[in-house]
Amino acid sequence: xxxxxxxxxxxxxxxxxxxxxxxxxxxxxxxxxxxxxxxxxxxxxxxxxxxxxxxxxxxxxxxxxxxxxxxxxxxxxxxxxxxxxxxxxxxxxxxxxxxxxxxxxxxxxxxxxxxxxxxxxxxxxxxxxxxxxxxxxxxxxxxxxxxxxxxxxxxxxxxxxxxxxxxxxxxxxxxxxxxxxxxxxxxxxxxxxxxxxxxxxxxxxxxxxxxxxxxxxxxxxxxxxxxxxxxxxxxxxxxxxxxxxxxxxxxxxxxxxxxxxxxxxxxxxxxxxxxxxxxxxxxxxxxxxxxx
Amino acid sequence: xxxxxxxxxxxxxxxxxxxxxxxxxxxxxxxxxxxxxxxxxxxxxxxxxxxxxxxxxxxxxxxxxxxxxxxxxxxxxxxxxxxxxxxxxxxxxxxxxxxxxxxxxxxxxxxxxxxxxxxxxxxxxxxxxxxxxxxxxxxxxxxxxxxxxxxxxxxxxxxxxxxxxxxxxxxxxxxxxxxxxxxxxxxxxxxxxxxxxxxxxxxxxxxxxxxxxxxxxxxxxxxxxxxxxxxxxxxxxxxxxxxxxxxxxxxxxxxxxxxxxxxxxxxxxxxxxxxxxxxxxxxxxxxxxxxxxxxxxxxxxxxxxxxxxxxxxxxxxxxxxxxxxxxxxxxxxxxxxxxxxxxxxxxxxxxxxxxxxxxxxxxxxxx
Numbered sequence: 322x323x324x325x326x327x328x329x330x331x332x333x334x335x336x337x338x339x340x341x342x343x344x345x346x347x348x349x350x351x352x353x354x355x356x357x358x359x360x361x362x363x364x365x366x367x368x369x370x371x372x373x374x375x376x377x378x379x380x381x382x383x384x385x386x387x388x389x390x391x392x393x394x395x396x397x398x399x400x401x402x403x404x405x406x407x408x409x410x411x412x413x414x415x416x417x418x419x420x421x422x423x424x425x426x427x428x429x430x431x432x433x434x435x436x437x438x439x440x441x442x443x444x445x446x447x448x449x450x451x452x453x454x455x456x457x458x459x460x461x462x463x464x465x466x467x468x469x470x471x472x473x474x475x476x477x478x479x480x481x482x483x484x485x486x487x488x489x490x491x492x493x494x495x496x497x498x499x500x501x502x503x504x505x506x507x508x509x510x511x512x513x514x515x516x517x518x519x520x521x522x523x524x525x526x527x528x529x530x531x532x533x534x535x536x537x538x539x540x541x542x543x544x545x546x547x548x549x550x551x552x553x554x555x556x557x558x559x560x561x562x563x564x565x566x567x568x569x570x571x572x573x574x575x576x577x578x579x580x581x582x583x584x585x586x587x588x589x590x591x592x593x594x595x596x597x598x599x600x601x602x603x604x605x606x607x608x609x610x611x612x613x
Numbered sequence: 614x615x616x617x618x619x620x621x622x623x624x625x626x627x628x629x630x631x632x633x634x635x636x637x638x639x640x641x642x643x644x645x646x647x648x649x650x651x652x653x654x655x656x657x658x659x660x661x662x663x664x665x666x667x668x669x670x671x672x673x674x675x676x677x678x679x680x681x682x683x684x685x686x687x688x689x690x691x692x693x694x695x696x697x698x699x700x701x702x703x704x705x706x707x708x709x710x711x712x713x714x715x716x717x718x719x720x721x722x723x724x725x726x727x728x729x730x731x732x733x734x735x736x737x738x739x740x741x742x743x744x745x746x747x748x749x750x751x752x753x754x755x756x757x758x759x760x761x762x763x764x765x766x767x768x769x770x771x772x773x774x775x776x777x778x779x780x781x782x783x784x785x786x787x788x789x790x791x792x793x794x795x796x797x798x799x800x801x802x803x804x805x806x807x808x809x810x811x812x813x814x815x816x817x818x819x820x821x822x823x824x825x826x827x828x829x830x831x832x833x834x835x836x837x838x839x840x841x842x843x844x845x846x847x848x849x850x851x852x853x854x855x856x857x858x859x860x861x862x863x864x865x866x867x868x869x870x871x872x873x874x875x876x877x878x879x880x881x882x883x884x885x886x887x888x889x890x891x892x893x894x895x896x897x898x899x900x901x902x903x904x905x906x907x908x909x910x911x912x913x914x915x916x917x918x919x920x921x922x923x924x925x926x927x928x929x930x931x932x933x934x935x936x937x938x939x940x941x942x943x944x945x946x947x948x949x950x951x952x953x954x955x956x957x958x959x960x961x962x963x964x965x966x967x968x969x970x971x972x973x974x975x976x977x978x979x980x
Contacts, residue, residue, distance in 0.1 A: 503698035506665050511712035511763070512686040521711075525702040 366392055366581035373577045392582040401557055402565060402583055409561035409587075411474055412549065413542040416481035420538050421531060423482060424489030429519050431490065432497035433505060443494065449487040457484075458551050465552060472559060476552045484548065485538050492537075496530035497523060532601030540591050562587045615676050615766035615799050616641045617662065622671035624657050624823075631657045633823045635671070644793050644800040648810040649820035649846070655803045658820075659769055662801065664688050675767060691760035692769040695776065697752045699744040705731070705755050706740040712763045730762035733792070750781045757789075761796060770802045774809060786812055807847050811835070819843050841975040844896050844968055850932065852896045855940040856972060859888045868895060868964070872938015875962050876914045884979060885969065893978060896968035899932070902944035904952060905959045916959035921952050935960065 364378040367388045372381070381387055396402045430436060431443045461480060462471065470476040500523065508518045524531075546563040553559045555568065566583045569576060617639040624632040632654040639645045647655040660666040662673055664685030672679050680688055691712075699708050709730055713723045731737040734754040744752055753773060760768060770789070774782045790813050793800050804810055810817045811831045819826045819834065819842070827834060827843045838844035838852075845851045857868035857875070866877040866885055877885055885893075903909065905916045917937060925932040926948065933944040933952060944960060952958050969978040 501696065501698065503694045503696045504700060506663075506685070507692065507694060507698035508700075508711070509665070509685045510663060510688075510690060510692050511759075512715045513711075514686065517715060522700060 362581050362584055365577065366585050368392075368578065370576075370578040373581075392578045393586070396579050396583045396586065400565070400569065400579060400583070402562065402586060404557065405560055405562045405565040406586065406590075408559055409543060409563070410590075412477050412481070412561050413539055415474075416478045416485075416542050417535060417538045419478055419482045420485040420489050421534055424486055424493050424534065425524070425527075425531065426519070427486070427490045428493035428497050429515070429523060431494045433518075433523075434515060443490075446487055447491045450491070454484060454547065458547075462551060471552060472554050472556065474553075474559065477549055480548050480552055481542050481545070485541070489534055489538065492534055493527070493530060496527060500526060529601045532598050536594060536598050536601070539594055543587075543591055616674075617767060617799060617801065618672075618674040619658065619662075620672045620674065622658070622661065622673060623669050624654070624661060624666065625669045631823055632661075635823075635825060637818055637825060637828065639799060639801060642797050642799055644790075644802065644813060644815045646802045646804060646810040646814035646817045647820060648804055648807055648817055649826075651805055653820040654823040655805075655820050656771055659692075659771055659801060659803045662767070663690055663692050663769055689766045690769060691763055691765035691767075692771065693753075693756045693760050693773045695772040697744075697756040697776075699752055699755055699759075701744050703743070704740065705736060705742050705744070705747070708744065708755060709740075709759045709762050711759065716763075726762055730758040733761070733795075734758040749776055749778075750785070753777060753785065757792070761792070764796075765798070767799045767801065768796070770800065772804055773802075774804070775806070782809075789813060808849060811847070817847075819846055821846075837977075837979075838896075838968065839977050841894060841896070841970050844970070844977075848898060850899050850943050850945065852898050852968070853902070853942045854894055854896050854970075855937075855942070856892050857895055858892050859885050859890065861886070861889055870938060871940050873917050873919070873940065875917055875964055877967075878914060878963075878965050881964060881967065888969070888978065892972060894970040894972050894975070895964075896970065897942075897962060897964065898966065899943045899945035901963040901966050902933075902935075902942060902946070903961045903963065904933075904944075904946040904950040905961055906951070907947035907949060908961045912961060912963050912965070914961050914963055916961050919958060919960055921954055921956045921958060924952065924954055933960075 361378045364381050365373055367390070368378065368381055369387065369389050369391070372387050427446075431439055431446075436442065465471045465476045465480075470479075504522060504526075505518055508522050513521065544563065545561075546567060549561050550564055553561075553564075555564055557565070560568075562583070566580065566587060569580050569583055617637075619635050619637040622632060622635040623630065624635075635654075635658060637645075637658075647658060649655050657666060661668055662675075664680065664683060664687075668681050672681055674680065675688060675690070700711065703711070706727060709727045710723055713726065718726075728737060728740075731740060734757055736751060736754045736758055739747060739751060739755070744755070747755065753776070756773070773789075774785055777785060786809060789802075793813075802809075802813065814831055816828060817831055817834055818828045821842050827839045829837075831847075834843060834847045838847060841854065845854070855870050857870040860867050860869050865879060866882040868875045868877060868885075903912070919935040919937045919942065921933055922936055922941075923934040925934075929948060931946050931948050931950050931952075933946055933950070935942040935944055942962075946952075946960075970976065971978050
């Protein structure tokens with residue numbers, strides 16, 4: 322009897338493996354296809370200018386001597402990419418922290434405080450997700466101009482925070498509201514006010530969702546070109562990497578060796594952030610949805 | 614330390630009325646149990662007292678202070694939740710100390726208090742653990758320790774035993790009673806389990822559909838239930854009910870049920886004479902139905918013919934599921950009984966302890 326059961330389950334396992342085979346092949350194939358351009362970019366960034374111009378990147382492996390670090394050297398020093406890298410950080414980091422902080426307060430209020438009309442306000446905030454960013458560029462720029470903020474970092478911090486809030490509030494509110502009600506009520510009964518409950522109970526329990534939001538927002542800001550270009554202008558002392566890279570294209574035309582290495586420098590930090598926090602990334606996306 | 618008063622309290626959630634004209638006075642140091650089936654409003658009443666729900670109408674007083682609108686944190690109340698609600702990211706020590714830290718108690722004053730509360734509940738060896746590393750029983754103890762450490766005026770417990778296994782529940786029941794004696798604080802305890810209510814309470818308030826049915830000592834509720842609901846809810850296994858017509862002939866007063874007849878003892882005859890010729894609802898507890906061969910001394914009622922449906926031996930007693938005509942009866946008889954399922958036998962139904970209810974209003978017809 323027992324043997325039969327085992328034999329059956331073995332057969333089942335085999336059947337399952339066979340039936341899932343095509344799925345796995347398809348997934349791997351898609352992943353490989355997805356990676357081809359990035360791999361090409363990566364290989365090209367280490368090739369000399371002439372080699373890039375004359376042969377495809379896939380030929381690079383036949384002659385190993387072709388690889389060089391000169392492209393990176395030139396981009397970081399001569400093209401001011403190091404400065405832009407710093408600018409990108411100065412823009413993305415405070416703006417991300419500001420977004421997460423403001424969104425956390427707002428989300429707590431929407432989830433746990435008795436606000437008159439709170440539901441409606443929340444719907445309006447989430448509804449703002451559909452407003453195209455382009456619609457706001459000129460009015461906001463005028464506002465910044467009259468306040469003397471254009472071309473300064475605070476202008477992009479404020480703009481990025483405002484653009485990021487609808488999604489951030491939505492994500493965090495749904496996570497907060499799924500926290501066990503008893504926990505918060507217990508804290509209230511013990512004498513905690515909303516501030517204490519927020520900092521001592523809700524924040525420590527929400528690290529995964531806060532981390533997920535941090536990653537989302539940071540990646541988005543790091544890759545942003547439009548907002549930075551509009552509110553900062555193209556000046557080298559404030560330009561983030563996206564702006565500087567796009568300038569490389571226009572001013573040097575087909576300087577592929579610089580473009581590829583610059584693109585890779587720009588990708589590095591997001592990759593580090595993603596891999597460092599990816600555990601939270603997956604958790605955080607699921608976190609708000611599981612309960613409720 | 615504190616008297617609690619519910620004064621004409623009503624709670625509505627939209628159209629639904631969870632609590633209707635709720636009046637209850639809980640004396641200082643009393644152990645009061647709110648008991649009733651789920652959805653009867655008992656938890657709502659407790660949450661209103663805690664300040665976790667608004668009061669739609671009426672007032673709640675703690676001591677002489679009207680607490681409507683007073684936030685939970687200012688009521689000086691502690692509550693043990695059914696889920697225990699321990700903070701998962703804090704150690705047991707920090708969980709217990711949480712309320713004291715909020716009051717900015719100095720560390721040298723707080724530390725002995727936390728340790729004392731922990732040792733009263735026997736969790737003093739677990740202080741460095743996180744709640745996730747504790748068993749259900751240990752979590753429950755930590756939750757109680759966290760509640761007592763602040764020495765609150767009123768202590769609320771919302772079904773604190775329902776997540777424990779049966780054996781631990783019996784043990785913890787006694788522990789909570791002991792704790793009440795030791796602390797001398799007002800306890801308000803919510804449960805759906807009448808055994809918990811009977812064993813722990815000074816007084817019980819039985820609730821159903823948002824209305825208090827009866828308030829009294831456990832024995833009073835058991836002996837003198839005011840209506841069919843209380844009679845059926847208090848006592849385990851619960852009381853048998855049957856409809857019967859009250860008849861009197863030369864030999865005395867009898868009750869004629871659906872296919873069976875029971876004698877009424879002479880000293881209770883006057884209670885039922887007023888209902889001669891009427892159909893009433895009668896209640897008799899399972900322990901007042903006896904195997905004909907093992908009738909306690911002093912009971913002289915004539916036997917009634919019944920059929921045995923099922924027997925449930927419990928060791929110290931046997932539960933018999935009987936059919937008397939078309940009426941189902943449950944008897945709790947001597948374990949030596951020879952009755953077996955399917956037997957046609959005779960039992961003695963002792964109506965000395967009978968309860969009589971009005972079939973229309975379901976209220977007790979005994980004055």
